[in-house]
Amino acid sequence: MAILDFVKPDKILVTEFSNKKGIFHLKPLEPGYGITLGNSLRRVLLSSLKGFAVTSIKIEGVKYEFSTIKGVAEDVTEIVLNFKKIRLKQIIPGTQKEVVNVVISEKEKIITGKILNKFILGFQILNHDLVICNKEEFLDLKISFTIEEGRGYVPAEEHKKENIGTIPIDSIFTPIVNVKYSVESCRVKQKTDFEDLSLEIKTDGSILPKKALMEASKILIQYLSIFSSEKIDKKEKVKIKRNKKKYNEEFSKMRTLLKSKLSEMDLSVRTKNCLKLASINTIEELVNCNRNSMLKMRNFGKKSLDELEGKMKEKGLYFGMKTSDYKL
Template sequence: MEEISLPNKVHFAQDKANPYRATVTIEPFYPGYGHTVGNSLRRVLLSSLIGAAVTRVKIKGVDHEFTTISNMKEEVLQLILGLKQLRVRMHTDEPQRLILKAKGAKEVTGADIGKNAQVDIVNSDLVIATLTDSKAELEVEIVVEKGRSYLPVEARPHETEIGMISVDAIFTPVTKVEYKVESSRVGQRTDFDKLILDIETDGSVSVEQAVQQASALLVAHFSFLASFDPSEEKSMIENRAEEGGDADAIEEEGESKNIGKKR
């Protein structure tokens, strides 16, 4: 009987024009498994990796986002949109506060944010706002946190700190994933699969790290299913039934718990 062979080659090709983009080639997959693995990796890469994002801001002299700041070209809403584009790498699981200070006529960038040993600003050249007068001043307190996927303001506890404005947070560190499957030769056969992924991150993680983390998440889920022992559940149901429980109800309860675990 033919065994389903596993891939044994993986190659990362860095994009010379973009340090945050790479092509990943994995082969050879047993026929059909290129799409199975490619689609699974794509979904996990885009939805489930831990990243960091701006979650709240406090702008000096501003009580709400529907206002303006003297001598600043952008409105407050535009300023907040600019701050949301900051990409950061965090070395702690605890929320961190950053301070942005700028004076005089200038473009305000990520480089104007004060140093924090626990946070690296990946895109420090990002233009956040434009001050238009020599007397202009801008001071912003920025809260960054770790998380997964996308977290809208409505899904978080109501902000109680005076002057603090909550913002929708996009945590995912992977910005683009595309894949295709080509033919690969194994011996005399040419119907095996070669999986080619085009992946781009925000710079807070490398493409290699992203692929490893996504693969580890998939392995953890399938490991649970591979090691699941139905006989243990059957024994538990029989024992509880002997003690006077309703066997059908107990079985339904067991099924519900298993479904909950799988989720």
């Protein structure tokens, strides 16, 4: 059966474009498709694109994050937060990880992203004016940090701590700074209920907004293509039927057990007599009892209760069972 014709845009209109910002218009869209596409693309853009970030640092002479360094204005916690702000761009294709060893000479007083860039091979720090720390003159400072590839946001706890002195960092891998979308009405011939989707994408400069939009679209297509093919596994239907059959068998078995007499439980004569005196004759009546109230029965002690609970456990029974579910 042919799919009914939808009004679809034949191209995307770009109204603003730079290395870090792009505004894209998609029109005309059928009613409701603006929000559907805008929200889906926004979520994928913010959470699913690959990027690079610093995942750990190590400073010579520092064992823990909550430390200070003699001759450095910032404490280690502040330095860690500054490394977290670093935005990176891959400059050698295929580079997914790099351990950078930095030796700051005595004459350098202000350590910035520009200085760190001198020691990096496969990547480039984009915010080169970012101040990492301020130090006194005539102080050598040795820092090593690891750059890795990832998606979205990964907390420090999820980074593997290699050894003492290595400080894991919360990593913001996503190259997307912000995504906004809006939907307005537009006209197609005489109809005015069609939609114009405006999508504003801001990146950190490591990826062009246009490429980011393309990557997000590909991810959505990969997921949605599963539903548009014959890949829906028919075996799952068989599995569901088997599970349902198993459930029905267990349901029927429990229902029969609850309707049974207490003689089915192979109890001691003393316990049987105590239950009989309390007018408890079926397993259903037994499981409806309160455990604490059992000890109040005449001649029924802790030993009898332990015996009874042991037998009940063997059959998957317990005090306070909801027997109404079994339609008794």
